[in-house]
Amino acid sequence: MANRPSTLTASLTGKLLNRLPSTLRSIVPSNKQTYLSLSALIMMVLITLSACQSQAEERNMINNSTSILSFTPFERAVAQKMSLDIRYFCSNINGKTSVPTSKHCRQAVTELPTELAQMISISNVGGIVLFAENVQEIAQVVKLTHDIQQAAVKSAHGKPLIISMDQEGGRVARFAKMTGFAGNMAIGASYPQHGTYFATQVNAVIAKELKALGINNNYAPVIDVNTNVDNPVINTRSFGESASQVSELGGSAVSAIQAQGVMATLKHFPGHGDTHVDSHLGLPRVDHDRATIDKVDLAPFVWAIEHAKPAMIMTAHIQYPALDNSSFISKSGEKLIRPATMSRKILTTLLREEMGFEGIIATDALDMAGVTHFFTEVEAVVETFVAGADLAVMPFKVRTPTDIDNFYRFIKAVAKVLSSRIEQNEYQLAEFKQSIARLNRYKRQYVEENSKSVSQQLLFANAVIASENHIKTEQALANAAITLLKTNQVLPLNMTSIKRLHLIVANQQELAALTYALNQVIQNSLSTSDVDQINVSHFIADTSNENSELNIQMQSLIKQADAVIATVDIKTASLVDLGGMDDLIPSYGSAAQQRKKRTYSTFLKQQLTLARKLKTPSIVIAKGSPFLINEYSELADSVLLNFDDRLFETDYQQVISPGFNASMAVIFDEKKAQGKLPVTLNNQ
Incomplete structure (x- = not known):
């Protein structure tokens, strides 16, 4: 028995020596006693080396793998800060592409293809956005969201992800089988007689139906104050032109949505109400002075942050010179004012620090022309992360198996550039970690792993979606508005x-x-x-x-x-x-x-x-x-x-x-x- 410790030590030392570089192994003496006496020292050296390696990884987290299927912890964390749409996907047929290019793919994803399920698991992506093409029937949506989450829990993160949808009511409502409602301006029209009643009732119904479908994040409510009659993109999506009325109705909507266990999203920060350009097609600009911005544009966001604690705020691809007049050089070489989505002054200094917002900052879709005309895909994501965004929404299109491989490379490219920005002290690793912690905190609160079977979920969804009482609420709003x-x-x-x-x-x-x-x-x-x-x-x-x-x-x-x-x-x-x-x-x-x-x-x-x-x-x-x-x-x-x-x-x-x-x-x-x-x- 007395010989066991030394025998064990020798064995371990042999294994440890084999892990040393050859230049170090060559100087180890052959004398057994000396050999054994070096054990503790070698173990200490290796432990120290391991600790140094961990500290180095902690510092920069930039070790790129030669394989696109292998990700460093930092790369996996970067993917956690992305949310993809899966509107269309065209699988290969007999090993060959079924469409000339991914732009030609118009095969709606109503069932989760194996390739996309694997992508969710491998990439560790943080969210999925669903559109009208994805949601056709109640049973189909329940199965789709269930399969998405099953793929998510197989990822390195091991947790379900954020599933989002635009279900504002009115002109923006992706799932036709849900209770529809007449939209925010109708709620605004009901305000003089009914106050915040319909903002609460309508949004409670919408959120309850979303949750029944397995959707845990609604990109609503819109709280832009509509002060421009020529606004093509906000218009009736706004509660109206009064900042105080929009504030009350928006705050009530947030509280109603989140009371049902669904994340609400205030949009579009810092305000899209006074624009005549659609940010899907160009880069709008608001030339309000700071006093007007505080009194009109920011007022509903300030109110909601204080009274309703929104889980998420969505940025606008919009220029606000009074808030940030700094410029950037676009990919075409043009000098332009930095849009809010890429502005650190607006997202971090104003929203995070001055206004005290503690929730998730998500971008509006990064495939909109207000971004793509001026930034490359990698630049757009890096710039918005450096500005202070937690979640890059729709930063990369995945439409074919080839796109999946390119998405893996995209994650690595973003991680590499972001790491470089950290090394250059243009962004802090501590901020990155805080962002990941913030995402995880809200996921724990709102994104639950469903223990029910698909059939159990479906029974509940069928009982909830467009139920008799919900249709009565829809008619009641129409009567009031x-x-x-x-x-x-x-x-x-x-x-x-x-x-x-x-x-x-x-x-x-x-x-x-x-x-x-x-x-x-x-x-x-x-x-x-x-x-x-x-x-x-x-x-x-x-x-x-x-x-x-x-x-x-x-x-x-x-x-x-x-x-x-x-x-x-x-x-x-x-x-x-x-x-x-x-x-x-x-x-x-x-x-x-x-x-x-x-x-x-x-x-x-x-x-x-x-x-x-x-x-x-x-x-x-x-x-x-x-x-x-x-x-x-x-x-x-x-x-x-x-x-x-x-x-x-x-x-x-x-x-x-x-x-x-x-x-x-x-x-x-x-x-x-x-x-x-x-x-x-x-x-x-």
Whole structure:
């Protein structure tokens, strides 16, 4: 027994010596006693070397692996600070690419391909963003999010990741099967009568449904104060033009979302309300002075940080010279003012230090033109990390297996450049570690590993998504928000005196929804025997060809009618409706689409002019932007606005529009228009 320690020591020493460099092994004496006496010393040396190596790795964390599948701890941490979209993916077929380039891939990811599952596990990526292409049916979404998280827990991080989606309500709502709502400006219109009630109720429903689907982060609410009538990207996504009203509603929305266990995201910091350029297509600039910025643009963010503790704030790709007038040289050599997403003065000095924000700073999508026109992919991510962002959203497109390999290289490239910035003392490793700790802290709070089976999750989701109570809340908002912009003593119509109505709509779906709404008020107002006495004619724009015979028929129908009721969808096109630059394909904004929209607009104005000439009362039900209503309100006797109302089909194949329901109830005096426009129009 007495010989065991020395034997063990000799064995260990032999193994330790083998780990020494050959130059050191050559000087070790062959004498056994001396050999053994060196054991402790050698062990101490190796322990010291190991500690030094760990300290070196801690200092720079930049050891690049020769294999793209092998990542250093620092590289894995860099990937944790990225969130990818997986909108499309085209697998190889028989080992060959199925599309000429990744830009040609339009295969929607509704089931997680093996290649993407492996990418999530290998890369240690921190988040996934879902879009309309990814979410088609309830069961499919539940399975997709479950599979994403299963892949995530197999990563080196070993934890589920952030799954995000834009489900603001209104014009930006990715999953059509969810309860839709009329959007933030509708909530703003309800504020004078209902205060923050609908901001709370609507966002609680949205968050509850998202969580049931396995989505733990909503890119909402928008708290930009809309002070520019020509703003194409914010518009009705804003609660309105009053900073104090936007503050209250935004704070209530954040609290409601996070009370359901979903991270809320305030956007777009430091404010996107006074712009006329869509940051999907260019680099907007706000020239407010600092006093205006504090009073208007920053006010809702300050309020929400203090009263609602948002988990996340999203940056804007927007120039604010009064906050940071420093410049950068774009990839084309142009000298430009640094956008907020890449500004340390705005993200760290202002947001983090002065405003005291403790949550996650996420970028807006880095594939937007406000970034890609001026920065390379690697530059964009490094610049926003150095500025103070915690999460780079959509920094790299993965559409094919080749893109996956390139993404691994991209992670390494970002890590290498970021490490260089650390070595040059332009960024602190301590900040990087704090950012990772911040991400992990909010993941622990909101991103839970679901212990339920897919079938159990599905049962719950089916019971929650677009439930009867949630649909009632959607209708309640529509009723509260409906805004009477013009009446000209036409409204309300007397149901008992109406014998003929003429409806003008853009398409068959609108006719079905408008007819449903009309039938509801008729049945509520008239006895069964009187219902059939009302004759309803209609014109559907997309099923008719204009000709002289049709014009004569239209003139006759309008002349015979006791009233004309027309619908119109008015909004400025923006890529935000579709989800960003990846959807910039030939069909979007095509000449055919624009021509079709202009054709209906022209036709509607002709018919409204004819109705006025024939002295037939005309009523326009508009949805969308109040800033674009003037050309119709000049011609119509009465105008009702229901903002970003949606049409949806029930299980009984009925097409319903909560906004049309609310409008018809006002037209026939079943309800009063309660909404008050939360923005000022030029003609007011």
